[in-house]
Amino acid sequence: MSNLLSVQQLDIAFGKHQVLHQVSFDVAAGHIVALVGPNGAGKSTIMKAVLGLISIDHGHLTIDSHPVSMTSHEALKQVGALIEYPGIYPFLTGRQHLELFADKENREANIEQVIKALHMTDYIDHKAKLYSLGMKQKLGIAQALVDRPKLVILDEPMNGLDPEAVKQLRDYIRQLASEGTSFLISSHILSELEKLADDVLFLDQGHIIRQTSMAELVTSGGTSYHITTADDADAKSRLIALGLPVLTDDTDPEKIILLQKTPQTLNQALHTLLTANIEIVDIVKVQHDLEESFLDMVNHQQEVK
Numbered sequence: 001m002s003n004l005l006s007v008q009q010l011d012i013a014f015g016k017h018q019v020l021h022q023v024s025f026d027v028a029a030g031h032i033v034a035l036v037g038p039n040g041a042g043k044s045t046i047m048k049a050v051l052g053l054i055s056i057d058h059g060h061l062t063i064d065s066h067p068v069s070m071t072s073h074e075a076l077k078q079v080g081a082l083i084e085y086p087g088i089y090p091f092l093t094g095r096q097h098l099e100l101f102a103d104k105e106n107r108e109a110n111i112e113q114v115i116k117a118l119h120m121t122d123y124i125d126h127k128a129k130l131y132s133l134g135m136k137q138k139l140g141i142a143q144a145l146v147d148r149p150k151l152v153i154l155d156e157p158m159n160g161l162d163p164e165a166v167k168q169l170r171d172y173i174r175q176l177a178s179e180g181t182s183f184l185i186s187s188h189i190l191s192e193l194e195k196l197a198d199d200v201l202f203l204d205q206g207h208i209i210r211q212t213s214m215a216e217l218v219t220s221g222g223t224s225y226h227i228t229t230a231d232d233a234d235a236k237s238r239l240i241a242l243g244l245p246v247l248t249d250d251t252d253p254e255k256i257i258l259l260q261k262t263p264q265t266l267n268q269a270l271h272t273l274l275t276a277n278i279e280i281v282d283i284v285k286v287q288h289d290l291e292e293s294f295l296d297m298v299n300h301q302q303e304v305k
């Protein structure tokens, strides 16, 4: 499958603060990619760089094989985006906003479709100054989608939406993706991304710490093993030295908590311990949800630094 967006070895610093470190990933045509990370991880910075809004220090960005930078915008004609807050003019109606953003052929039909898909009919002809937070958010998303772009970038799109609106948006994004639109979406609502995204990029302090399909994450990433041995301190240091994802429990620093990062992780760990003649006393399998596995991953990353 062809890549619509390609980000290669992106470095960005604001002054002396290095915000992104060698960030590389691709978004295939028709794929929904989730960008997940704690506050300040660099999610919005990546999105702004893809939109040519900030300068990059090193790296390469292409959309549909065309380079993007602050001085090279041609490829952005194929991109719709909502970053941070929607740009709303209080004295225009919602429909007038969409008319400003709809450029292509089938303009009227595209406007009607997005209004219907996001259930905005009741208020789309009211002035935007009368809109609630959620209505403004939906209008911002509608602006990003109305021109049927090939790539859509949405920063925290579920902000301010009620559960019904979240479901409507999810259904529409899925429909557009099945028709070939690609999405890069950041969100803190991991349970929502679980239902939406095909692939997940975990970002922490400007580094991509894991890149996986959602299917793999749900089946394998949510599992860890608590291993007890005859010499936990020695066992733990050997596993860490091998680069295996071992977490620390502050209340019991020697306890071995092994994240199942790949299906081979447990086998690698057991092989290492047995080769070192360390007796394995007990193994307990623990299943996490997406939220917990994300927190585990970030905590692990902070430990190995």
Ligand SMILES: Nc1ncnc2c1ncn2[C@@H]1O[C@H](COP(=O)(O)OP(=O)(O)OP(=O)(O)O)[C@@H](O)[C@H]1O
Binding pocket: 014, 017, 019, 037, 038, 039, 040, 041, 042, 043, 044, 045, 046
């Ligand atoms: N214009 C700027 N000048 C200086 N520092 C900036 C600027 N924009 C962002 N930063 C810094 O870059 C880092 C990454 O910020 P960014 O907004 O990309 O994070 P984020 O992952 O989107 O966070 P959040 O989830 O809170 O939106 C932060 O430390 C932030 O303070």
